[in-house]
Amino acid sequence: MAEKTLNDLFLETLKDIYHAEKQIYRKLPKMAKNANSEELKNAFLTHRSETEGQIERLEQIFESLGKRAQGKPCEAMKGILEEGEEVIEDFGDSDALDAGLLAAAQTVEHYEISRYGTMKAWAKQLGMKDAEKLLDETLKEEIKTDQILSKLAESAMNPKAAAK
Ligand SMILES: [Fe+2]
Numbered sequence: 001m002a003e004k005t006l007n008d009l010f011l012e013t014l015k016d017i018y019h020a021e022k023q024i025y026r027k028l029p030k031m032a033k034n035a036n037s038e039e040l041k042n043a044f045l046t047h048r049s050e051t052e053g054q055i056e057r058l059e060q061i062f063e064s065l066g067k068r069a070q071g072k073p074c075e076a077m078k079g080i081l082e083e084g085e086e087v088i089e090d091f092g093d094s095d096a097l098d099a100g101l102l103a104a105a106q107t108v109e110h111y112e113i114s115r116y117g118t119m120k121a122w123a124k125q126l127g128m129k130d131a132e133k134l135l136d137e138t139l140k141e142e143i144k145t146d147q148i149l150s151k152l153a154e155s156a157m158n159p160k161a162a163a164k
């Protein structure tokens with residue numbers, strides 16, 4: 001069996017997050033469309049355009065490695081997004097819908113924060129300075145998005161969902 005390296009692991013994980021980001025990019029319009037609150041709609045749409053840039057950063061990293069940008073099905077993200085679908089189906093016409101959408105979106109962000117944190121550390125260890133910088137830029141956007149979602153959840157969503 002050929003010896004695998006951290007470089008191989010980095011590439012495999014890059015494919016995983018590339019696929020995950022593309023799934024998120026496709027799902028965000030539906031989440032925005034279903035959200036009741038205008039603020040939440042806007043947060044989803046803003047993050048969708050950020051996600052476009054994040055996908056481009058990943059493509060730059062593939063390029064720097066001399067590899068074709070290629071996704072590998074991310075089962076974790078598929079499951080997280082399926083749970084988001086369930087929330088829309090089960091709570092679609094309730095006041096608790098936004099709270100459910102927020103929870104699903106924060107699960108997505110936490111997955112991304114975990115992935116980008118790990119990949120940034122690996123890029124550093126592998127001496128991939130440009131990749132490290134690109135991964136850090138995305139990591140910061142994911143953290144910021146998570147904070148925006150937390151604020152929305154605290155200020156408006158949860159009290160409203162609890163009131164009925
Ligand atoms: Fe992302």
Ligand SMILES: [Fe+2]
Pocket residue numbers: 047108109112142145
């Ligand atoms: Fe994100």
